[in-house]
Amino acid sequence: MTDIAHHHRRALDETRKIVAGITPEQLSQPTLDGDWNVRALLNHVVTGNWWAAELGAGRTIADVGDRLDGDILGDDPLAAYDDSARAAAEVFEAPGALDAPCAVSYGPVPGSVFAGHRFTDVLIHGWDLAKSTNQDSTLDPELVDACIAVMEPQTALLNSGAFGTRVEVSDDADAQTRLLGLLGRRA
Numbered sequence: 001m002t003d004i005a006h007h008h009r010r011a012l013d014e015t016r017k018i019v020a021g022i023t024p025e026q027l028s029q030p031t032l033d034g035d036w037n038v039r040a041l042l043n044h045v046v047t048g049n050w051w052a053a054e055l056g057a058g059r060t061i062a063d064v065g066d067r068l069d070g071d072i073l074g075d076d077p078l079a080a081y082d083d084s085a086r087a088a089a090e091v092f093e094a095p096g097a098l099d100a101p102c103a104v105s106y107g108p109v110p111g112s113v114f115a116g117h118r119f120t121d122v123l124i125h126g127w128d129l130a131k132s133t134n135q136d137s138t139l140d141p142e143l144v145d146a147c148i149a150v151m152e153p154q155t156a157l158l159n160s161g162a163f164g165t166r167v168e169v170s171d172d173a174d175a176q177t178r179l180l181g182l183l184g185r186r187a
Contacts, residue, residue, distance in 0.1 A: 004112055005092040007146045008119040012085040014140055015045070015126030019081045021135050027077070031132040032185070038132050042081070043073050045125045049084035052118045056091035056111055060103040088118060116150040117157075123147055124163065124183050144175045151182055 019042065027039040036044070047068050054064045073080045091097060098112040107114070123143055130137040151157070164184020169177050177187040 003146075004115045004119060004150070005089075005098060007143060008092055008115050008122070009089040010140070011119050011123040011126065011143055012049075012089055014143065015122050015129070016078075016081060016085060018126050018130045018133070018135055019078055022077070022129065022133050026133045029132060032128055038129065039071070039073065039077070041125060041128060041132070042077055043071050045122060045129075046077075046080050046084045047072060048118065048121055049081075049088035052114065053084070053087035053091045055102045055104055056088070056094075056097055056100075056114065058100065061105065092118075120147050120151055120163075120183070124180075124185070127180070127185070139176050139179075141175060144179050148175065148179050148182070151179075 022038060022042070027037065027042070029038050030036075031038055031041045033041070050068050050072070051064070054068075055061070092111060092115040098110065098115060100111045101108040102111050102114040104114055104117075123139065124147075127137050127139055129135075157163075163182075166184060167181040167186055169181040169187075173181070173187075180187050
């Protein structure tokens with residue numbers, strides 16, 4: 001997908017709207033994944049953005065070490081999200097970044113593959129955050145279609161459990177419902 005960096009940035013922007021709508025009281029609420037509360041899920045997204053910035057810039061997991069461990073949201077989760085999203089978007093938009101190898105835990109993989117995975121993670125966890133904080137969880141249809149195009153061919157990743165166990169949906173389900181089912185979520 002030649003415009004994966006663009007889709008990634010748009011997913012970051014869409015998820016930002018949801019992050020901006022999270023109140024301090026909601027941070028301790030449970031999410032759809034019973035193991036995480038809203039703060040932990042948001043921290044996962046922010047940490048993932050920083051990992052993307054590091055690995056997309058050519059660093060290795062060993063180079064980063066434990067610098068991104070623990071809660072990195074601080075007192076202003078929205079500012080933490082904004083800083084991480086900016087860094088993640090910029091790394092994949094840099095000249096040559098989508099062709100450069102990224103030393104991810106399942107790689108190395110081309111930057112375009114890693115950007116596709118980050119795009120999916122940000123988009124779907126944005127939906128998770130919206131559902132968990134009673135916000136509008138309607139995903140941008142263009143991003144849904146792009147995410148399906150990224151994920152459908154990756155059966156090994158889908159079967160790894162990284163996004164949850166696939167949920168079967170009807171053949172006539174809309175694209176968002178199909179995507180959510182593909183990634184282990186019920187619409």
